[in-house]
Amino acid sequence: MTRHQMRQNAFMLIFERIFNQEPLSEILEAAEECETVEVDERVAALFRGVEEKKDLLDAEIQKYLKNWTIQRISKVSLAVLRLAMYEILFCGDVETDIAISEAVKIAQEFTGKEDVSFVNGVLSSVSKALKS
Numbered sequence: 001m002t003r004h005q006m007r008q009n010a011f012m013l014i015f016e017r018i019f020n021q022e023p024l025s026e027i028l029e030a031a032e033e034c035e036t037v038e039v040d041e042r043v044a045a046l047f048r049g050v051e052e053k054k055d056l057l058d059a060e061i062q063k064y065l066k067n068w069t070i071q072r073i074s075k076v077s078l079a080v081l082r083l084a085m086y087e088i089l090f091c092g093d094v095e096t097d098i099a100i101s102e103a104v105k106i107a108q109e110f111t112g113k114e115d116v117s118f119v120n121g122v123l124s125s126v127s128k129a130l131k132s
Contacts (some may be wrong), residue, residue: 001038007083007102008109009037010046015079017051024051050086057085064125077115080107084123088130096127 001009016027028044031037050057058070061081070078084103087094100123107119 006042009043012037013047018075057082064122076111
């Protein structure tokens with residue numbers, strides 16, 4: 001599995017979690033049984049990491065929203081942003097620019113143009129703030 005596929009699979013689990021409050025282990029088990037999402041250790045670790053840090057990630061995302069709130073963001077964009085912010089803040093082996101590029105690619109695959117621009121704009125603000 002490529003790193004992009006790993007992120008894509010983690011994104012799908014993160015998205016599912018927004019609607020499904022079952023224990024993480026059950027979501028992972030269901031994904032494996034349905035074979036809709038390929039789950040390996042890396043995918044599960046990203047999924048669990050995002051879930052463990054969700055409140056902190058949302059607070060960080062909120063800092064970069066202009067005239068928006070977390071509640072107004074589409075659920076797909078929220079899942080993409082959580083994944084990217086997790087990688088930026090907690091995955092030392094992932095460069096910020098790579099996390100942003102991958103998030104934009106995932107947004108392109110699962111959302112419309114407006115959401116892609118939104119995700120890119122929020123993450124570009126994050127990148128600029130981190131470089132300052």
